[in-house]
Amino acid sequence: MxxxxxxxxxxxxxxxxxxxxxxxxxxxxxxxxxxxxxxxxxxxxxxxxxxxxxxxxxxxxxxxxxxxxxxxxxxxxxxxxxxxxxxxxxxxxxxxxxxxxxxxxxxxxxxxxxxxxxxxNPELTAAGEAARVLRLPTAISVEVFAKGKVEVLKFRIKPDSPLCRMEIQEIGPKLKSDILVCVVERGGEIIIPNGTFVLQERDNVYVAGAQKKRRNFLSVSASAPDR
CATH class of the missing domain: 3.40.50.720 (NAD(P)-binding Rossmann-like Domain)
Known part of the structure; x- marks a missing residue:
C-alpha cells in the first residue's frame, strides 16, 4: 500500500x-x-x-x-x-x-x-484498557469485541487455583459460575477444549460471559497472573 x-x-x-x-x-x-x-x-x-x-x-x-x-x-x-x-x-x-x-x-x-x-484516540483507548484491567485485576488481558458489548478475559492458572486439574464441565457445578471457556493455551499450543478437557497449572485460559458472571468467576478461581 x-x-x-x-x-x-x-x-x-x-x-x-x-x-x-x-x-x-x-x-x-x-x-x-x-x-x-x-x-x-x-x-x-x-x-x-x-x-x-x-x-x-x-x-x-x-x-x-x-x-x-x-x-x-x-x-x-x-x-x-x-x-x-x-x-x-x-x-x-x-x-x-x-x-x-x-x-x-x-x-x-x-x-x-x-x-x-x-x-x-490512543490515550482514550489506553484509559479504557486500564479501567477494564482495574475492574478485573486477576485478568492478564481483556479483549473487547462487538463495540464493547463482549469481553474475552485471559488469565493464567496458578497451582493453588481450584481450577487446577479440574475438567471444564465441572466448572459450572463446582464453582457455580456460568462462563464459557473459549480457548486454552498450553505450552505454545492453542486448544479448543471440550467438556472433559482437564485444566492444568500455567494454562492460559480465555473465557467469555456476562460481566457479573465473569467477575464472580475470577474471584472464585483466584488465579492472579504472573506480571
Missing part, C-alpha cells in the same frame, strides 16, 4: 516504522524538517517538509496515488482538516487522530461527514 503519514511525533514515527517493515510504501510529512530527515534516514522512506493542510504539499507527497492517509499531528483540528483535503484531492482512505473528548463523542458523525475510515 502507498501510505502517507502526517505528523512525525511518537505516534507517527512508530506507525512509519511498523508500516514500512510490512513492505508498505510509506511517505511522512511534517513541518519539522529535522524529524522528517531522521525518519527518512533511519527507515529509508520518502519524506516531505510542510503542512498537512497544504493542498500543494499533499499533492507533492503523492496523495493522488495514495491508498491511505493517516493524520497524527498534535492538533485534532489539523488532523481532521488534513483528512478532509486529502479526501477531496485524492481517493484514499483517511484516518485521523482525535484526542479531544468532545470530538471523540462525535466519532460517528465525523466519520460520516468527513469521509473518515477511522478515528483513533
Amino acid at each position: 502507498q501510505i502517507i503519514i502526517v505528523g512525525c511525533g511518537k505516534v507517527g514515527s512508530t506507525l512509519a516504522e511498523q508500516l514500512s517493515r510490512e513492505d508498505n510504501d510509506v511517505t511522512v510529512l511534517d513541518i519539522n524538517g529535522q524529524r522528517v530527515e531522521q525518519l527518512v534516514n533511519e527507515l529509508d522512506i520518502m519524506g516531505y517538509i510542510g503542512s498537512g493542510i497544504s493542498f500543494d504539499t499533499l499533492m507533492e507527497a503523492g496523495v493522488k496515488k495514495a491508498d491511505l492517509l493517516i493524520a497524527v499531528t498534535g492538533s485534532d483540528e489539523l488532523n481532521l482538516m488534513c483528512c478532509l483535503i486529502a479526501k477531496k484531492a485524492g481517493d484514499c482512505l483517511t484516518i485521523a487522530r482525535v484526542r479531544n473528548p468532545e470530538y471523540s463523542r462525535e466519532t460517528e458523525f465525523l466519520k460520516k461527514e468527513l469521509g473518515l475510515a477511522m478515528v483513533i
Whole structure:
C-alpha cells in the first residue's frame, strides 16, 4: 500500500516504522524538517517538509496515488482538516487522530461527514484498557469485541487455583459460575477444549460471559497472573 503519514511525533514515527517493515510504501510529512530527515534516514522512506493542510504539499507527497492517509499531528483540528483535503484531492482512505473528548463523542458523525475510515484516540483507548484491567485485576488481558458489548478475559492458572486439574464441565457445578471457556493455551499450543478437557497449572485460559458472571468467576478461581 502507498501510505502517507502526517505528523512525525511518537505516534507517527512508530506507525512509519511498523508500516514500512510490512513492505508498505510509506511517505511522512511534517513541518519539522529535522524529524522528517531522521525518519527518512533511519527507515529509508520518502519524506516531505510542510503542512498537512497544504493542498500543494499533499499533492507533492503523492496523495493522488495514495491508498491511505493517516493524520497524527498534535492538533485534532489539523488532523481532521488534513483528512478532509486529502479526501477531496485524492481517493484514499483517511484516518485521523482525535484526542479531544468532545470530538471523540462525535466519532460517528465525523466519520460520516468527513469521509473518515477511522478515528483513533490512543490515550482514550489506553484509559479504557486500564479501567477494564482495574475492574478485573486477576485478568492478564481483556479483549473487547462487538463495540464493547463482549469481553474475552485471559488469565493464567496458578497451582493453588481450584481450577487446577479440574475438567471444564465441572466448572459450572463446582464453582457455580456460568462462563464459557473459549480457548486454552498450553505450552505454545492453542486448544479448543471440550467438556472433559482437564485444566492444568500455567494454562492460559480465555473465557467469555456476562460481566457479573465473569467477575464472580475470577474471584472464585483466584488465579492472579504472573506480571
